[in-house]
Amino acid sequence: MRLTEISMGPVLDSLTVLCLFVEVALLLYLEKLSWKTIYTPLSFVMLPYTAVLVVTLLVAGSKFGFVEFYYPSIILWIVGIALFAIPSLTLGYVANKSGIQTVRPLENNEMPPIVLWIGLFCCVAFLYHLRQMSGSSAEDFGSDSFGEEFSGGGIWGQLRQLTIPILIMSVYYADRTHWWLWLIVVLLVIVSLINQVKGWTIIPCLAGLAMRIYTGRLRVTLKLMAYVIIGAFAVFFISYGLSILFVQKRGVSSEFMEFLFGHFFHYLTSGTLGLSMDMERGFPDAGGDFEMIIAQVVNLFRHFTGDGEMVNPLNPLYFNTGITLTNVRTLFGTLYINSNAIQFVLYILFLSTLMYMLKLAMARFSNIYVYTIYFFNCILLFMSWFDLYFASLIVFEMPVITLLLWLCEWMLAPRHKSIELSL
Numbered sequence: 001m002r003l004t005e006i007s008m009g010p011v012l013d014s015l016t017v018l019c020l021f022v023e024v025a026l027l028l029y030l031e032k033l034s035w036k037t038i039y040t041p042l043s044f045v046m047l048p049y050t051a052v053l054v055v056t057l058l059v060a061g062s063k064f065g066f067v068e069f070y071y072p073s074i075i076l077w078i079v080g081i082a083l084f085a086i087p088s089l090t091l092g093y094v095a096n097k098s099g100i101q102t103v104r105p106l107e108n109n110e111m112p113p114i115v116l117w118i119g120l121f122c123c124v125a126f127l128y129h130l131r132q133m134s135g136s137s138a139e140d141f142g143s144d145s146f147g148e149e150f151s152g153g154g155i156w157g158q159l160r161q162l163t164i165p166i167l168i169m170s171v172y173y174a175d176r177t178h179w180w181l182w183l184i185v186v187l188l189v190i191v192s193l194i195n196q197v198k199g200w201t202i203i204p205c206l207a208g209l210a211m212r213i214y215t216g217r218l219r220v221t222l223k224l225m226a227y228v229i230i231g232a233f234a235v236f237f238i239s240y241g242l243s244i245l246f247v248q249k250r251g252v253s254s255e256f257m258e259f260l261f262g263h264f265f266h267y268l269t270s271g272t273l274g275l276s277m278d279m280e281r282g283f284p285d286a287g288g289d290f291e292m293i294i295a296q297v298v299n300l301f302r303h304f305t306g307d308g309e310m311v312n313p314l315n316p317l318y319f320n321t322g323i324t325l326t327n328v329r330t331l332f333g334t335l336y337i338n339s340n341a342i343q344f345v346l347y348i349l350f351l352s353t354l355m356y357m358l359k360l361a362m363a364r365f366s367n368i369y370v371y372t373i374y375f376f377n378c379i380l381l382f383m384s385w386f387d388l389y390f391a392s393l394i395v396f397e398m399p400v401i402t403l404l405l406w407l408c409e410w411m412l413a414p415r416h417k418s419i420e421l422s423l
Contacts, residue, residue, distance in 0.1 A: 034092025171208025
């Protein structure tokens, strides 16, 4: 029986949710046994989805205006999580039996000087670029068009990609002693906000926070969770506020705040509701091309060979969640509609294996650069409740940029042994 043919009542709906909760709790326990920590790739996949699912169930079909939720869509995640757990439990067992170290403290105690100076250069360069554009661009500040012109491509687009690992490290190292790093964080966040891409503003900041939590520099508390939610909402407020104030020439009103809250919860539930609506309609977009899942590989090959058109990894089919349109289907949903059964299973096993090999590499090298690559990819898994992010070229670019920063530090290290950063 296909997933689209499943018919469920209230009791089975509740049992499906309960089954997911039991699976998540059991696998979380096994992750702790296998890896001596719960901050593993599997946890980054299943815990955020579970939390977002709870929010989705609370707002779906309610007075908030969202459509009803289709519970069989959870089954796809129950299967996907189980598949993702296989490499984790296998590699964890092998590592423990072989005495391979799976957890090791981060050795870098200070922001690498080369990363700091490159970060400062990027901040100054973007401020100069913004000043030049403000007097020459025909586009309105705060619009998508202005953001695309500002750093959507070309040299400025590549420079913005360079800031991603720098922002992650700055968030990690910033504290009362290294207070100037908060200035870099703020400036780089502003650059991302001007570009009007909310996901790539949130992801590096979350990666830096995850590193702080993993290394013990920060504890998970209700206060911290509240700050993260407020910060995410602030990104929405600023992003839409730029458009309201500078493009539409209107002030912030009660209607705007209602619009903002609606779109915030729409963004939060767009993946789960998108998958729900897609499955309820029988997956009209199923049978998609697997090239969409590996778009960055295909596009790189075609770029160098000049053969064929570039692949757009975005789903062209939109559904209205009751608030506005969505074309995202969560990680497992997007994979399901663009693959057959064998591709679905093999991709999940490959992705999970790759992530856990990266986790072992993090314990082996234990430096800020490998940590940065690992937690960046973990946050891409964290965003699985939204969509599959691993078809983006940044998945290749970010590790390469980070490794080049590592190479630069290694080449310049002898010249900086006696230099101490102080301010």
